Amino acid sequence: MNALVIFLVGAAIIVVGYLTYGRWLAKQWGIDPSRPTPAHELEDGVDFVPSKPYVVLGHHFSSIAGAGPINGPIQASVFGWVPVLLWILIGGIFFGAVHDFGSLFASLRHKGRSLAAVIDENIDHSAKRLFCIFAYLTLILVVAAFASIVANTFAVGLANQTEASALANRQTAMISILFIAIAIFWGLVTKGRQISDATNIISAIVMIIIVVSLGYNIPVISLDYTTWMLILGVYVLVASVAPVWILLQPRDYLSSYLL
Helix, strand or coil, rough: CCCHHHHHHHHHHHHHHHHHHHHHHHHHHHCCCCCCCCCHCCCCCCCCCCCCCCHHHHHHHHHCCCCCHHHHHHHHHHHHHHHHHHHHHHHHHHHHHHHHHHHHHHHHHHCCHHHHHHHHHHHHHHHHHHHHHHHHHHHHHHHHHHHHHHHHEEEEEEECHHHHHHHHHHHHHHHHHHHHHHHHHHHHHHHHCCCCCHHHHHHHHHHHHHHHHHHHHHHCCCCCHHHHCCCCCCCHHHHHHHCCCCCCHHHHHHHHHHH
16 A cells, blocks of 8 residues: 555544544533633743643644654564554544543643642542652653663764764764754743744744754764763753753754654
8 A cells, every 4th residue: 555545544534533532522521722721820931831822732742742753663663564553543543642632631620730749639649659650660761761762873983883874873963952952042032022923933944954954964973872871861850840941842842843
């Protein structure tokens, strides 16, 4: 079967699922678009920051779909493309999307608090403790795995690494570093400013093109695996405590155009 046909059929199924099942869930849960969100009610310039809908969409899309290009091919190589495609369509609509939608909605209705706080309020403290242990152990596994993958993607001097592979790694690393820098710049420039949607989107795409071009043609960063692991550890720590508007949200919004 032609890959384009599979893509179009899959996209159509997801759109239908969004318009039918997604709309039904929204109705069942009583979602009210006119109701103020915690970002407006509790605005503090750190964790609660009102944002344009497409920025929030890009933020969550990148956070959720970021692992797809890595995990998808691995799963397909093990199980075949048909089971993976079915899991994306069936699992995405009836499991993954509902999970993420429900988690966000629950947080929204509890003043933007974490799921641990929601569980503590609606079940009990023991359930919260169990959830925190599970989340902590899962995050250790995920962060360690992705840090290793990224470090291998950026590093030079790896065993059996060819010159072409080393160059590709340096280019990828340079693009990524520039991308983080431009995301911080984007967050600082756009915070509190009224920028038209068209200007916002066009300038974001232009900056991404510039970053990719510069990183590809000027790959000056050349570090080994261990150094990258240390840098990534520091980055994860800083990103986890920095105000959401200065790094995480602009980074994810910009990367949504790449995904």
